[in-house]
Amino acid sequence: MITLNVELGRRSYPIFIGSGLLGTPDLLTPYLDGRDCLVLSTETVAPVYLEPLRAMLGNSRVETMTLPDGETSKTVGSLESILDFMVEKKYSRDGVVITLGGGVIGDVGGFAAAIYQRGVDFIQVPTTLLAQVDSSVGGKTGVNHPGGKNLIGAFHQPRCVLSDTDTLRTLPDRELSAGLAEIVKYGLIADAGFFSWLEEQAPALLKRDPASLDYAVRRSCEIKARVVAEDETEQGIRAMLNFGHTFGHAIERCMGYGQWLHGEAVAAGMCMAAEFSQRMGWIGAEDIQRIRHLLTRLNLPDQPPALNPGDFMAAMSLDKKVIGGEIRLVLLTGLGSVRVTADYPSHELLDMLSAQFIL
Amino acid sequence: MITLNVELGRRSYPIFIGSGLLGTPDLLTPYLDGRDCLVLSTETVAPVYLEPLRAMLGNSRVETMTLPDGETSKTVGSLESILDFMVEKKYSRDGVVITLGGGVIGDVGGFAAAIYQRGVDFIQVPTTLLAQVDSSVGGKTGVNHPGGKNLIGAFHQPRCVLSDTDTLRTLPDRELSAGLAEIVKYGLIADAGFFSWLEEQAPALLKRDPASLDYAVRRSCEIKARVVAEDETEQGIRAMLNFGHTFGHAIERCMGYGQWLHGEAVAAGMCMAAEFSQRMGWIGAEDIQRIRHLLTRLNLPDQPPALNPGDFMAAMSLDKKVIGGEIRLVLLTGLGSVRVTADYPSHELLDMLSAQFIL
Numbered sequence: 001m002i003t004l005n006v007e008l009g010r011r012s013y014p015i016f017i018g019s020g021l022l023g024t025p026d027l028l029t030p031y032l033d034g035r036d037c038l039v040l041s042t043e044t045v046a047p048v049y050l051e052p053l054r055a056m057l058g059n060s061r062v063e064t065m066t067l068p069d070g071e072t073s074k075t076v077g078s079l080e081s082i083l084d085f086m087v088e089k090k091y092s093r094d095g096v097v098i099t100l101g102g103g104v105i106g107d108v109g110g111f112a113a114a115i116y117q118r119g120v121d122f123i124q125v126p127t128t129l130l131a132q133v134d135s136s137v138g139g140k141t142g143v144n145h146p147g148g149k150n151l152i153g154a155f156h157q158p159r160c161v162l163s164d165t166d167t168l169r170t171l172p173d174r175e176l177s178a179g180l181a182e183i184v185k186y187g188l189i190a191d192a193g194f195f196s197w198l199e200e201q202a203p204a205l206l207k208r209d210p211a212s213l214d215y216a217v218r219r220s221c222e223i224k225a226r227v228v229a230e231d232e233t234e235q236g237i238r239a240m241l242n243f244g245h246t247f248g249h250a251i252e253r254c255m256g257y258g259q260w261l262h263g264e265a266v267a268a269g270m271c272m273a274a275e276f277s278q279r280m281g282w283i284g285a286e287d288i289q290r291i292r293h294l295l296t297r298l299n300l301p302d303q304p305p306a307l308n309p310g311d312f313m314a315a316m317s318l319d320k321k322v323i324g325g326e327i328r329l330v331l332l333t334g335l336g337s338v339r340v341t342a343d344y345p346s347h348e349l350l351d352m353l354s355a356q357f358i359l
Numbered sequence: 360m361i362t363l364n365v366e367l368g369r370r371s372y373p374i375f376i377g378s379g380l381l382g383t384p385d386l387l388t389p390y391l392d393g394r395d396c397l398v399l400s401t402e403t404v405a406p407v408y409l410e411p412l413r414a415m416l417g418n419s420r421v422e423t424m425t426l427p428d429g430e431t432s433k434t435v436g437s438l439e440s441i442l443d444f445m446v447e448k449k450y451s452r453d454g455v456v457i458t459l460g461g462g463v464i465g466d467v468g469g470f471a472a473a474i475y476q477r478g479v480d481f482i483q484v485p486t487t488l489l490a491q492v493d494s495s496v497g498g499k500t501g502v503n504h505p506g507g508k509n510l511i512g513a514f515h516q517p518r519c520v521l522s523d524t525d526t527l528r529t530l531p532d533r534e535l536s537a538g539l540a541e542i543v544k545y546g547l548i549a550d551a552g553f554f555s556w557l558e559e560q561a562p563a564l565l566k567r568d569p570a571s572l573d574y575a576v577r578r579s580c581e582i583k584a585r586v587v588a589e590d591e592t593e594q595g596i597r598a599m600l601n602f603g604h605t606f607g608h609a610i611e612r613c614m615g616y617g618q619w620l621h622g623e624a625v626a627a628g629m630c631m632a633a634e635f636s637q638r639m640g641w642i643g644a645e646d647i648q649r650i651r652h653l654l655t656r657l658n659l660p661d662q663p664p665a666l667n668p669g670d671f672m673a674a675m676s677l678d679k680k681v682i683g684g685e686i687r688l689v690l691l692t693g694l695g696s697v698r699v700t701a702d703y704p705s706h707e708l709l710d711m712l713s714a715q716f717i718l
Contacts, residue, residue, distance in 0.1 A: 087505075087507065090677065111474075114513065115512060117509075118513055118592075142477060146446075150476075153477045317449075318449065
C-alpha cells in the first residue's frame with residue numbers, strides 16, 4: 001500500500017492506493033471512531049463491494065443508499081433524495097458519508113456531505129479508474145444542471161481516500177479506457193516522461209497489469225495532489241487540470257450527458273486543445289500525432305463527433321472557465337507543459353471548429 | 360460610518376455600519392470592479408431600497424430577482440429558482456451576488472452564492488435589525504428542510520457587509536423587537552456591561568434612537584465577529600452563539616416556521632436556557648428575573664407557547680447541536696458567561712419541560 005498525502009493545511013488527507021485494501025481491518029477506524037456512517041453506492045457496485053466495506057466500519061451504525069449507475073444520477077434530484085434520507089435517519093453533524101463507486105457517486109455524495117448541516121465528514125472509496133485518478137482527489141463535489149455540467153457544487157475535501165486497485169479488475173473495458181484518458185492528461189500537462197512511459201505501457205495497462213495500473217494511479221494522484229495543494233479553490237494554476245475539459249464538456253453538453261463517457265469526451269477534447277495549440281504555433285504536428293496515436297491505442301476517440309460549430313461555441317461559453325465572457329483555454333506549450341489563456345484570436349477557434357465539424 | 364473587520368485570514372472582510380450608507384458612491388466599487396451583479400431582494404424591501412443600491416453598482420450588469428418575504432422563502436425550492444436564474448442569465452464564476460433584505464434572503468442568497476459554480480462572491484446588505492446583528496456576520500448560509508431548520512447549508516463568507524442603520528426606521532415594531540432579542544443574547548453570553556447598558560437603553564432602542572441603535576448593532580457585531588474569528592466553522596466556541604437557539608428552534612419547529620419570528624422564539628428559548636441554568640445551580644433567581652424583565656420590556660415573550668413536552672424533546676433532538684445522540688446545551692454560568700455542555704441530568708430537562716408546558 002502506498003500512502004500519498006494531499007497537503008492542504010488543516011484539511012490535509014491521505015490517499016491509500018493498493019491491492020486488497022477493501023476489507024482491511026482498522027484502515028478506516030481512525031476516521032470513524034464509532035460515529036454513524038452513511039454508505040452511498042450504485043446498483044452495480046454495491047452488490048460486489050458493499051460487504052467488504054461494511055466489514056471495515058466496526059461498531060458504527062451503518063445505513064446504505066443505492067443510486068442508479070451513471071451520469072443520470074448526478075442531479076439536484078439525487079442530491080435531495082440523499083439529504084432527505086439523512087434527515088429521516090437523523091444523522092447528526094457528527095455523521096460520516098462514505099461514497100463507494102465511480103465519479104458520479106463521489107461527486108453527488110461528497111456534495112451532500114458538504115451541505116448537510118453545513119458540512120459533515122466524508123470518505124471516498126473510488127472503484128473506477130477515472131474516480132481513482134481524478135474525481136476522488138482535490139475536493140471538487142457537485143451535480144449537473146440542465147444548463148451545464150457541474151454548475152452546482154462545493155469544494156469539500158474528504159477525510160481520506162481509499163483506492164483499492166483490485167476493483168479495476170471488474171471494470172468494463174470502456175470505463176478502463178475512459179480512466180486512461182485522464183491519466184494521459186497528467187502526462188500532457190505536467191510530465192513528459194510519464195507520457196512516454198504511458199506510450200510504452202499502453203498494452204500492459206489495457207491488459208490491466210496490476211503493477212502498471214498501480215503506478216499509473218499513483219503518479220496521476222501525485223501530480224493532481226501537487227496542483228491542488230498549490231491552488232485548492234482554482235483561483236489560478238488548478239485550471240490546468242481542465243486541459244481538454246472545456247472542449248470535452250461542450251461535447252458532452254451538445255450530445256446530451258451520458259452518450260459519451262466523460263473520459264471519452266476529454267480524450268477528443270484534448271485532441272482539439274492540442275490542435276488549437278498547434279494553430280497557435282506552440283506545439284508541432286508530430287506532438288499531435290503522438291497524442292492521437294496513444295489515445296487511439298487506448299481505444300479512445302481522437303475526434304469530436306459531428307456537431308454544429310455554433311452550438312459547440314455556445315456550449316463552450318457556458319463552461320465555468322468562462323470569465324467576463326471570454327473563453328479561457330488550457331493549451332499545450334509542449335508535451336508536459338500548459339498555459340491557461342484567453343489571449344487568442346477567437347476567429348481561429350471558430351475556424352478550427354468549422355474545419356472539424358463537417359456538417 | 361464605523362468599519363469592523365471580521366478576521367478570517369484570506370477570507371477576512373469588513374462590516375460597514377452607519378447611517379445613509381445605501382446610495383453612497385464608491386463604497387462597493389472595490390468589490391465589484393465592473394463584474395456582473397445579481398441583486399436578490401424581497402417583495403417588501405425591493406421597492407424601497409433597490410434603487411439606492413443600484414446606484415452604487417456603477418457600470419456592472421445588474422439583474423434583480425425578488426422573493427416573497429419571510430421564512431417561507433427559505434426553502435430548497437427558492438434556492439433552485441435562484442440557481443436556475445443564474446444559469447439562465449449566464450453568470451460566470453466571476454459574478455457577484457448581493458442580498459438586500461433580512462436574514463432569510465441573506466441565508467438563501469448566500470447559500471446560492473456558495474454553491475453556484477462551487478462558489479461566487481457575495482455581498483450582504485441587511486435591512487433588518489436581526490440580519491444586521493446576526494445572520495449577516497459569520498458566513499452561515501442555508502435553507503430549511505421539512506425535517507428541521509437550517510439543515511442544508513454552507514459556510515460562505517461575504518466579501519463585505521453594508522449595514523445602513525437608516526433602514527431600521529421602516530422596520531415593523533415586531534421585527535425590531537425580534538432583532539433586539541439577539542442583541543440581548545450578546546450581552547448574556549459575553550458582556551454583562553452591555554446587558555446593563557441594554558437595560559438602561561431599552562426605551563431609547565424601542566423609540567429607534569439612532570445613536571442607541573448604532574451602538575447596539577456595533578457592539579453585537581464586535582462580539583459575534585470575535586467569536587467567529589476564533590472558530591469559523593463551529594468546532595467549539597462558536598456554539599455559544601446558539602444560546603437560546605436549541606430551545607428556540609424547537610419552538611419554531613413545533614409551531615411551524617413563521618408563526619413566531621425567529622427572534623421571538625430565541626427570546627423564549629433564552630428564558631428556558633436560563634431557567635435550566637438555574638436548575639443546574641449556575642445562576643440565581645434574580646438573574647432570571649432581570650432577563651425576563653428586559654425581554655418583556657422589549658415586547659418579547661419570556662415563555663414558550665403551550666406545547667407537548669415529548670414533541671418538544673423530539674424537536675430538540677433534531678437540532679444540529681446534537682452530537683452522538685446527546686443534546687448539547689448552551690447554558691449561563693452568570694450574566695455575561697456561558698458553558699456549552701451535554702453533561703446534565705436529562706430527566707431534569709424533561710422535568711422542566713413538563714413543568715413549563717401546562718397542557
